[in-house]
Amino acid sequence: MLKSNDPGLKSWVHVPKGSDFPIQNLPFGIFKTKYLSPVAGVAIGDYVVDLVYLHENSYLDGLGLPAGIFNQKYLNDFFALGKKKVRDVRERLSELLRDSNDEMNKAAREIALIHMDEVQMMMPVKVQNYSDFYSSEEHATNVGSMFRDPKNALLPNWKHIPVGYHGRASSIVVSGTAIHRPKGQIKSPDQELPTFSASKKLDFELEVAFITCGETKLGESISTKAADDFIVGFVLFNDWSARDIQQWEYVPLGPFLAKNFASTISPWVVTMDALEPFRVEGPQQVPQVLPYLAFEGKKNFDIVLEVALKPEGSEETVVCRSNFKYMYWNVNQQLAHHTVNGCNIQVADMYASGTISGPSPGSYGSMLELSWNGQKPLQMPDGTERIFINDGDTVVMRGHAERDGVRIGFGNCKGKILPATH
C-alpha cells in the first residue's frame, strides 16, 4: 500500500467530517481566483493547495519537476511526466500536509492554502481525444429491452467487445457550466417528416471517465496489465443526451448531435493511486473473453455514485444511487481494446465508462431508464413530475469511495439546463 493511503494519516489542515478530500485523496485540479490566473492545485478539506507556491518555494525540490510545470492552464504537461512522477508528487504532498510535518510555517500555510469559496475550478485538462464506452450490462440491457426485444436485449457483440465510440472533446466542460438545451432534427415514429425544435427529451447519463498520462505510437497496443501505467485518474462524467435527436440520427453511424452539445465533468482528477484501497472484483465475464481482454487482479472500483435533480427554486432530490463497481468491462479492458488495433493514445485523453446502471430500478443511471421511457414519471419535492429534464433543472452527480473512516470523493459534477437559444 502507498503510504499516502494509510487510513491513520491526519493533516494539519482541518478536514470536516464527510469531506470528499481528506489527506488520503489529494486530487489534482486547475483553479483560478480573483488574483490568480489558472494554476494547478490539490484539494484538501475545504481548501485548495496552490502547487505553484509550493514549487516556487522549494517544497517540491528533489522531485525533478520542470520549472513552471504547475503554472499552466491545464494539467496536460504535468500528466505527461508519467504516472510515477505524479505519484511522487502526491506522496510528497501527503508528507508535507501530514500533522506531524512542520516544514511549512504558519505564514507559508496561509499563503499556500486558499479556501474553496474563493476559487473557481476550471477544466483540469485540455482533452485531446474523447471516447465513450457502453460497459454497463444493466444499462445496455435496459436500453435493449425498451427499444428492441426484452428477451434478446443485449446485442450479439456486447459480451465479446467493450463497445465504444468516439465523442466530441471540444464540448466537455467543467462542473458549474450552464448548458443550453440543444436544438435539432426530431422525428417521432408517427411523424412523416422531421421537424426542427428544441429537444423535448433531454437526459443525463451517469458515467465515470479515466484520463491518460502516457502516449503510444501508432501501431502499438496496451495490454490489460500495462493499462494501469497509462491511467492517472478519474472524474465524474455527465454525458448529456438528447434522446429525441438521438433516435432520429443514430442509425447507422451512432449518436452525434444528441451528445456533442455538452458533457460535464467534475473538476478534480482523483488519482488511481488514491483509489487503490477500493479495488474490487467485477462481475464474472461469461462467455470467456478473448486473450487480449483477459486480466489479473481486481480491476473494478467500489465507488458509490448518486445523481440529484434540483428543479429551479426547489430542493434537490436524489433520483439515482449506483456504483462504479457494477461495470461489466473494466478500464483496463477498455484501454486494451481501444489500442489493440494500433490506435495511438495521447496524454490527457478522456475515456468515459458509459452509463453506470445497477441491478435495481433506483440505480439506473439515466432518466430514460429511471422513468422507463416515460412510463414511470419521477416525483419532485416541489410536487412536479419528471420524465426527462426541464429547463431550469440542475443535475448534480456525486461519487465517493469509503472504508476505515476514509472517504475518497470527487466533489460535484453539476450542470444547469438553460432554455434553448433563439
Add this chain to the structure above:
Amino acid sequence: MLKSNDPGLKSWVHVPKGSDFPIQNLPFGIFKTKYLSPVAGVAIGDYVVDLVYLHENSYLDGLGLPAGIFNQKYLNDFFALGKKKVRDVRERLSELLRDSNDEMNKAAREIALIHMDEVQMMMPVKVQNYSDFYSSEEHATNVGSMFRDPKNALLPNWKHIPVGYHGRASSIVVSGTAIHRPKGQIKSPDQELPTFSASKKLDFELEVAFITCGETKLGESISTKAADDFIVGFVLFNDWSARDIQQWEYVPLGPFLAKNFASTISPWVVTMDALEPFRVEGPQQVPQVLPYLAFEGKKNFDIVLEVALKPEGSEETVVCRSNFKYMYWNVNQQLAHHTVNGCNIQVADMYASGTISGPSPGSYGSMLELSWNGQKPLQMPDGTERIFINDGDTVVMRGHAERDGVRIGFGNCKGKILPATH
C-alpha cells in the same frame, strides 16, 4: 474574383506543366529539411517557399503577423488568425512570387525556395477534433444495397440529415506514413464466436476534408452562409477501414476500431480561396431540406479525384476516378448541421466528407464498392487480383481542379500497408 486567382498570372518560379502548384494555388503546409526544424511553407511548382525566411526578412511586413507565427510545428496558430488574415498572406505571396515582381533578389530567392526533393512534409495542423460525414448519395446507396435492401438502400434519415459521426484525431497521419494492418475481433455471420486476427478486409475510403480557422462558443451555431468564414481549406483524406472489424463492432454505436487505427491526409492545405473559381452547383436536394440547411450560391467544388493502387514492386493502376462535386451534402451544410445544437468548433478541427462515390462503377470510392463486396475482383498490372488491400500495397489518392489552363492540385495522399505487428 481574388487577384491571386487570375488565370493570367505567372511566377518567376518555374512551374512545370501539369504541376499541382501554380501561382494560383499557394497551399500552406509544414515541412522540415535536414537543416530546418518543422516550419510553415507554401508550395509553388517543385519548390517550397520558406515562410519563416520571408517573415523574418520583412517581405510580409504590414500584414500584422505575430512574431514567430510561421516558426511552428503546426499551422494552428496561423489559422487562428482567421480567414481574412490567411487570405491577406496568400494575396501577398501571390504578389511577391509574380513574374513582374522584383522585391526578392537572386540571393533571397535562392534562400527562400527549397526544392521539394529536399523537404519532408509533416502534419499541417494538430487536429483538434475530427468528424466524418457520410455525404455521398451514391456511396450510401451502394452500401445500403449491399448490406440491406437494394430497393430501400438509403435509410429514412439520409436525405434530411448530413449524417456524421465522431472520429479519432490522434491517428490522422500525413501522406507517406506507413500503416500496419490492424488487428481486431472478427466474426463472420457463419461463425459462432468471434476470433482475433489481422483484418482480412482492409479498405480505403476516398474523401476530402475541410479544416476550420475559427472557433465558436458552446451554444453558438454557424449558419450555412457564415460557414465560408470558418473553412480555411481542404486536404485529401483516406479513411482507412477494416470492413470485417467494422461489421462485428458497429451496431449500435457506429464504427470505432475499424477506423481509428489510421487516417491519411495530403500535406498541403489548399485554401478555399484558391478553389473559388471551381465552385459548381451540387445535386438537387429533394425533399426540401429544413431551413437551417438551406443555402444560397454554389457550394460544391469541381475537383477531379483518383485513387491508384500499387502492389509491392509493381506499377500502380488507377482503380477509381471520382469527383468532389458529386457530394449531396455540401461543406456549408455539414458545418451548419454540426453546430446547430450548439456544439462548439475549434481552430484546426478536421471534417471529412465521407466516401466520395460517383454514379458509375469506376467512380466508387472504396474497394468494398469497386469489387462489389468481393463479387468483382480488380485486376492489377502484375497479374494479381484485389478484392481488398494486400500487405505491401500502396494506396495513392490525388485530386485537382482545372480550368483555363490553371490546375489547382493537392499533391499525393499516399500510404503503404505493412503487415500486422506481432
